[in-house]
Each structure stands twice: as C-alpha cells, then as structure tokens.
Amino acid sequence: MNTPFSYPARVTSVNQITPLIKHFSFERIDGKPFGPFSAGSHAVVGMREGDESYKNPYSLVGASNNFMRYEMAIRLESNGRGGSLFMHNNVKVGTELEIGNPFNLFPVYKPAKKHLMIAGGVGITPFMAYIHEMNLMNSNFELHYSIRDFEYGAFAKELQSQYPKQVKLYIQADDVLANFNKILNSQPLGTHVYVCGPHRMVGDLLRIADELGWPSTSVHSEEFKAPDPGNPFTVTLAKSHHEINVRARESLLEALEHANVEIPYSCRGGACGFCKTEVINGDIDHRDYYLTDAEKASGKFMMPCISRAQGDHLTLDL
Amino acid sequence: MTEIVSEMKSKPVYSPLQYDPKSRWNLFIGEGEGLIGLINLLSTSESIRPVTTNLMYTGSDVEKAYAQSYFSPSRCNKISRFENQDALLAELPEILASSRMGLRLYICGLETFLWKVAGIARAAGMHKSEYNMQLIGSKARRVYCPHCEATSEGVTTDIHECDGCGLSLINCDHFSREMGAYLGFRVDAEVHGEVPQRQELYR
C-alpha cells in the first residue's frame, strides 16, 4: 500500500462565501495543472506553521473540467482540533501548503437511473462536483439542500437559479425542514441516494431509507469524521525500536507523523483502510468503520488515524 | 440472497427463496412449477407491517387453481395470469417503470426464465439485492457458443450439437448472468472428430 504523494501548492484565492465558510483555490507551485478528478473525491491539505501542523481531508468542489486549480469550501469548526481554524485564520492568498493526491470514497454510482442528493450545511461540497458530472452525462438528478438561511447556505442561490427544477432548498430559518420520508418514498426504481452533512442528519436519512426498504447498495453517505481525543498512551515500534508518545488530543497517525514515521493514509477518519497497521501487543480501542468484526476481535489490526490504545501501551509492527 | 458461491465462482447455486422483511412491495413472479416456490415463500414470510404483494405467473389450470387458493385477497393484492412467458416478460418492464424504491422481486421457475426476469430488473435499475430467485424444475441449460454466437436451449448433457453451427460443444460451469447461459466451446477442437461419450448431467 502506498502513501499518497502530495503537491506543493499555493493559495491563489480566498473568499468568504458565508459567515462560516471560506472558499479556497489552490494551484501547483510547479505551474503544472492539477488534472481532472472524479466527483466526490477528497484531497488532504497539509498545513504547517512553526509547531502547528495539520492534515485535513476536504471534498474537491469546482468543475472537474478546470484542471489548473483545485477548489475547496471549508467550514470553520469551532469545536474542531484546529485544522479549519488554521485554514480560516492563517491561510491567505500566497500561503504555501501541500495538497495530497485525490481519492474517492463517495463516487457517483454510474448505472443509476436517477441520482438523489441530500445535503446539509457544508455537506453541499461534494455535490458541487457531482452536478458537473450530472451535466456531462445528462443524468437525471435532484438535490435537496438544507440550509440555515441564504446567508449561511453556501452556493444556495446559484444552485437554485441554475437548476430550478432539480434543486429544492429547505430553509431552517423559515421553519421549512426536509422531510426524508416524503423525499424517499416517491422515488422510482434505480434511484441512488447520496447524503452528506451533519452527523445526525446523515443518521436520520440512513435510518429512514432502511425503514422504507431501500437496499443498502442504493444508499451512499459521506461524513468527514475527525478523531476524538482520548487518553494519552505510548507506542513501541517493533521494527525500528522507536518509542512514541501519543498525546490526548492527537491521533496515533498524527503522533507517528510528528515523529517522522510515514505510513499510508487517505481519509484520516477511519473509513478508507489505507492506514491499516498490524498490532503485536496491547489492547486496542477500535473506533473505525473499516475493519471487519473478526479483524477487530483478533487484536492484530488497527486504524491509527482514529483508533487508540485501550490501556496505556501498544506495540506496532512498524 | 439465494446465491451461494460454488466450485466455479460464476456458477449460480440456488436455495429456497428468502423473504426480505424490509420489503415494502413484493412482486412474486413464477412460471410453471415455480409457483410452488412462491407458495412456500408466502406461507413462511411473516410481515411485520402490511406489505403489498402482487403475483404474476404463467401456468396450467392446475397452477391457476393453486395460485387462486394460496394467493387469496387477504394475502395478495393482485394476481395476473399470463398466456405464456413472453407475455409476462413483455408486461414486466412497464410494471417496473411505475414502481418505487422498496420493491422486492421473488422469482421462481426454470433457469432461463429466472435470468430473463433478472435482466429486465437490472435494465430497470434494480440491484441483485432487490431480487431473489430459486430454480424449480429441470436443470437443463442454455449454452452459449462463442464460435457462432448462438445459444442452444434445454441442454441436459455435457456435450451437445450447437443449434447455430452444428459443432459439438462441451459446456462448462462458467455462467453469464446477462445471457442466462453457460459457456460452451468445441469439444474436438484439438483433434477433430475425437468427441467423447456424452453424459446426461442436467436433468
């Protein structure tokens, strides 16, 4: 398995598009085009200033036909671990950072007869790229987008004016809420539903889809989960004989990276499987969505981006 | 799902139909003896909520009598009996076109019928997790000849003469869901005329 390579890049524009969301454009420092990507892809932004460093995955927005730049719309998370705060406060036009090779955990299901997109808040971002693909393929689509109001709803006005038939907005401030039962109940065979947004909204949609008899193969979701903090612990790397301390608010993956131990990764949220690591010793606090129950029970594998030690020590096969 | 993996990973293996409790609408589709499989399913499936069930089938008067007695108005919304398979398969796309997500198909009959229905379901955008199938009756095979691109129906032996080009073909277990057929190839390609004794394996 391979570590994604990343491109040294420069910020070429920053726009505050809602009170909480900034839109960033990046170009490669070597001047070459980034190249096309598939709708739903994410890329990891690597930022560093002094002692602070962050690696956060964000969806790529923007027409996937424009190759010179990558664009992202990033929400300021006040309860986050600092990455989005850094983006909002420290990253300006001209700032240099690293943009990772894109990977797609939320692709469009190509043979679907109809694509039903359900977005909430900043969850709109992957769908901006989706809509471009829908247009290219002349696909049948609908977008149901829940926003606080127009001021806080990124891209809402443009979407509504460009796609009046396909886009339905639900404005919380007007007490208009998306009724998932109603939306899902009337869809023809061959519809695939894609949901991206706040954790509870995604949970609700998945539950209702299941209750309404939608097969799981027709339901797709994306949530960017950041690792939760936990107890500090130490790690021994069996092969290199390193000892590493993992602090409370950093993930094991981050601790390894701070110690210059590079392992493969992609989503950094326990979903994609890239950072799967073998464990030689120690009890694991599994918090991921990738390993099978058997793998978790065996105690031989873990996902360092999100999982931690149950106790105070782990020995890894690194 | 009724498919289990066997020796040849592409070969379908059938088991009794299993009811999906999440289903909101059921469409039972059967031909000939396949009605038995649908009746068994009906009698074992417990709904946790009211579910609309419709039946489409072809069959003799005997099958008609069974259908009407088991698929009574309290268990089944609508029964449609068709003259023959072609008529049933011609009507199905329209029904699926006006159906909604939450539909499950339960299909029972001979192998080529099962996969013809599955093909229509797939063309309507359904995924294999949305339909269930069980083979009841003869295991006779449809065999695809790559040499002339014809298919032969009702093959019960391992070796047969291709309906299209007349070559002696041996059929293996490699199966195409799209065609509902097993792959055949010329059995005496290496030494012309050296055709082994055929065995009846798929009765």
Add this chain to the structure above:
Amino acid sequence: MTTVAFKQSLETYRGDFTYANSEKAIKRFPFPYPEDQYMYSVNMEYHDGGEPGSILENAFDIDEHYLSEMEERRIVLEKDPNRFATLSHMDLHQWDLLELLMESLSRDYPEHFSLTKENDNWVWENRPLDIKQSFIFGDKSTLPCEPAEYITRQAQGDFVLMDQRDDDLYADTAMITCAADWSVQFDLGMSFMEWHAPVPLAHGMGVFERALKYLLMVRLGQPVRRLNWTLTINSRMDTSPEVYHEWGHERASITPENVGQKIHLRVELQTLFRLPRSNGMLFGIRTYLISMEDLCKNPAWAKRMHRVVKTLHPEILDYKGITRYHKTLQGWLSQFDQ
C-alpha cells in the same frame, strides 16, 4: 522519450505466421518466472518506470511490431466487430482511456505521436498510421467511433475498462483482439470474481480476494503492474474462444522437431491505472510472444523454462491448454538443463 523503429513489412499472426522477434526484441522480452517453480500470486508492484529500453520504461509500451499488431487488430475487428463492446454508462471511462493513451504515447514517443489541446479542441496525430484527427474532447459525435475503440485501435495490447462500484470492479467496456482464451462477449459486465471464475487453484488460495481489495485502493497517478503468462502454438495473437474451433487443433501438431519454432511463450504485462474522471480502473493487457527457439538462446531462461514446465501443477497445465504437448515440450527443454 523513446525512439522505436517499426518493422516495415507487416508480419502476420495467422496463416503463414511470419511474425519474428529481432535480437533487440528478444533481449527485452519480459521473462516472467522469478523462481524455478511457478504458482499464482498477487505479484503486483508499482508501474513507475523501468530500465531504459525495457518494456517497463513507459506507461504503455510500443515496440517494433506496432504496425503489424495494429493491422492484426483491424483484421480481427473486420471479421468480428463485437470484439469491442461497451455498456452505456461508461462514457466517462472511455474518455479517461482516450486521454491517458494519447497523453502517454505523445509524451513517450514524440517521434511518432503528438497531441495538441486548446480547451476541449484536441488534435491527435499518429504518424505511423497516417492519422490526423481533430475532435472535441467529450463529444462522441466528433470521433469516427466510440472513444475507447478509436484510441485502442492505435495502441498495442488489449484493454478492459472497469467500473468501480459495490466494493467491486465490473468489466463494462473492452477491446479484446488478443485474448488468452476468454470471450469478451460472454464476460462483458461481469464482476471481478465472476470473470476470474475459470482460473483453477487461485480462488482457494484467496489470490483474487486480496487482488480485488488491493485494486480498489489503487490511487490516481500510482498505477500498478504484474506479469501473467501462458503458452501459444505459433505466433497467434487471437487465441480467443471465438476462434478456438479454428486454432485448437494446433495443440495436437507438436512434434520434438517443431517445438522450437511452434511453441511460443506468451507473456502479458498487465497494468492497472486509476482513471481520473470516472474513478474507474483501466486494465491494460500488453501481450508479448517469443518462440521457444528464440527464448532458449538465453541459457538462464532455457534452464528455468525447463524447470517451470517440469513442475507445473496439473490443473494449471489443463487450464492453460498445455496438457497435450507437455511431455514433448519438457523433453525438448531438457537439453538446456543437463
């Protein structure tokens, strides 16, 4: 940037079989056995270059047989246009393939190919085949045929485009004119496990499960490759089931006198690329043929070939169609392993 000279008179891969490898082609032939015994494995590595002049140097290898192979493809498609097939949801994948091949070939063989782009207005030049094509990228009506068919008629090897969905890969588009005994018409639309179903032994070893898991995670810009092999009688490229009834008898024509000329080692360089817009995968199958006679000019290869053939598992012998002439071949090879 590579220069390659093509054989000017066309070689044939059928009928009189005039195909032959130059000394240079023999030297760069991809000998596929790392050990004296062969068994299936998930033997994948990154496809990121190789020795200059080798078949691994460039993303897609063009060699001295280019013109002959393209003519062979043309002949096969003329007799049987269904050797190119595609399902309707694969347009993005097709454009991805066209872009990948045009960019790779023009970058790596600028003597023969060039590509100029002005937004979506592209001009492609293939000088060896005397082609100059202006078209609009993304607009099928501006090409003479499907995009994948268009470009694969100009590149050596077979190509399968796979749609990635349901944690699986589906062979939904294919150009197959040099199949090692599998049928594109039959296998089109199959999932990874389904189309690999006929391969013996490997399933029990979990080879395909691991391979699929690995392939689902291949990243953009980080393609992978592996080698596969079989034996073919005569330098026949098209050993598909479609024409098996015509070539099958050649397996029974082997004598100790003709092993050297007739039996060919057939090696596939399989390359797997993540496709940018569709998120699908390209499975490239680049086929190399060499006669036993030419192969055994290399003493180390000859010795190893003998040992591999001698110890091949009977199920593999059977699956690769070697059984009938196995003893004769082994006997002939033993002279190199005294």
